[in-house]
Amino acid sequence: MTTLVIAEHDNTLIKSGTLNTVTAALQCGGDVHVLVAGSNAGAAAAAAAAIVGVAKVLHAEDAGFAHGLAENVSAQVLAMASGYSHILFAATASGKNIAPRVAAKLDVAQVSEISKVDSPDTFERAIYAGNAIATVQSLDAIKVLTVRTTGFDAAPATGGSAAVEAVTAVAASAKATFIGAEIAKNDRPELTAAKIVVSGGRALGSAEKFAEVMTPLADKLGAAMGASRAAVDAGYAPNDWQVGQTGKIVAPQLYVACGISGAIQHLAGMKDSKVIVAINKDAEAPIFSVADYGLEADLFVAVPQLVAAL
């Protein structure tokens, strides 16, 4: 029984979700191999080899892997799938894009966003916006899983010394071409891996106010920034800041919700946070029902005060 983890990387660094996925893989039992499919990705392969718990790194090198296109990466995984009992991806935009292609071609089910490994074939996952937890057993020979990173600790990124083995790359598909990307560059921690997240809602009123009020708080706390769907839909915050059922799932040590009412879809994305603070002037806002510390106040007054007091 051996598990294959598909590394998510930028050809140089391994993304943090891969570390949580390695932990889930180790819980499935057996050795853990990591596939790094990339372009000039020697550094990423070396980084994968340093993750504690990894027995072997398989490095496939081709220009078609440069941007992680699902068509190409899934073909590479399929070429190597035999011999593995489990194939794991982080439940990130990238993992969710690729994993179902692998499962379908293997004619097996995918178990999405597992939050717990009960046994090598039985897993727990949230359904209905986290209002229920299903325990599901896979009846297939190969288990294809995506891993909710908040459910598993990150494996130590350094200290391991796995061998790196080059594997033959599968030819790239001519059907899909990468044109470009606009990835926001900032020095903040990654939203899904941050220890502190500060999140803003529709009450912020505009993109300018959102930045003006929330940024100093995030700076002061060294936090990642998130937003409710309402704030994102209104254009106050970028799409990938959305925390919730169909956005990012976060579970930081501290989650500060400012001007967020707390729809069930939003709660689904943050209710596993260790400590939740809610600042809202509506005493009846549902967010208070999950908050450890609620402050009933106008956020335009309270947040600057909080920044000053920290």
Place this chain on the structure above:
Amino acid sequence: MKVLVPVKRVVDYNVKVRVKSDGTGVDIANVKMSMNPFDEIAIEEAVRLREKGVVTEVIAVSCGVTQCQETLRTAMAIGADRAILVECTDELQPLTVAKLLKALFEKEQPGLVILGKQAIDDDCNQTGQMLAALCDLPQATFASKVEIVDGLLRATREVDGGMEVISLTLPAIITTDLRLNEPRYVTLPNIMKAKKKQMDVFKPADLGVEVKSHLKTLKVSEPPQRSAGIKVPDVATLVDKLKNEAKVI
């Protein structure tokens, strides 16, 4: 060019479901059912492409119980031209739905299939990608903008950290994200018109697909409940609690 748009009947997004006391599932008797919100966005996008003259026909498909006809009527009220119901009372898992859709893809030969990225009941986020793989087609998942330029699909995708733009040959699979469009409200005249539109009904066997279970649900349980904490009177108390009680800052 035809567009195929699969739509799923799900528990309405405003309903907070309850777990059955015997742990066999969630109680969906007598709760409001609606079209999966992401599928509404998919139908809207297909109709807009037809209104722009890029596509000629929009076909809505649903796989499931007889009542999915209501969901298909809604799709036709938004603007789909006709509908196909694959009627089945057994539980349909994403892989089976993808196989049913593959059979319809081969039958109808659409240039695009537009699906919601995720159903809000099982939260799987699989069917579109599975269909793409089974049909050996390229995919643009989590799309926030799509256009057909010179016979190619150009799609902007929502990815971690920002956006990415890809170009795909047709036919192609699209799955919708929230910011692709804002679906129109259905009007009464359009609801009336939808009643007269064509709806074909098939069984999975008619399409040569065996309904198979790959996953067994052993138990459905309540998530751990979070109890409400305390209200603090002011910012100073909040900072004190965070520093000295919760010790998180």
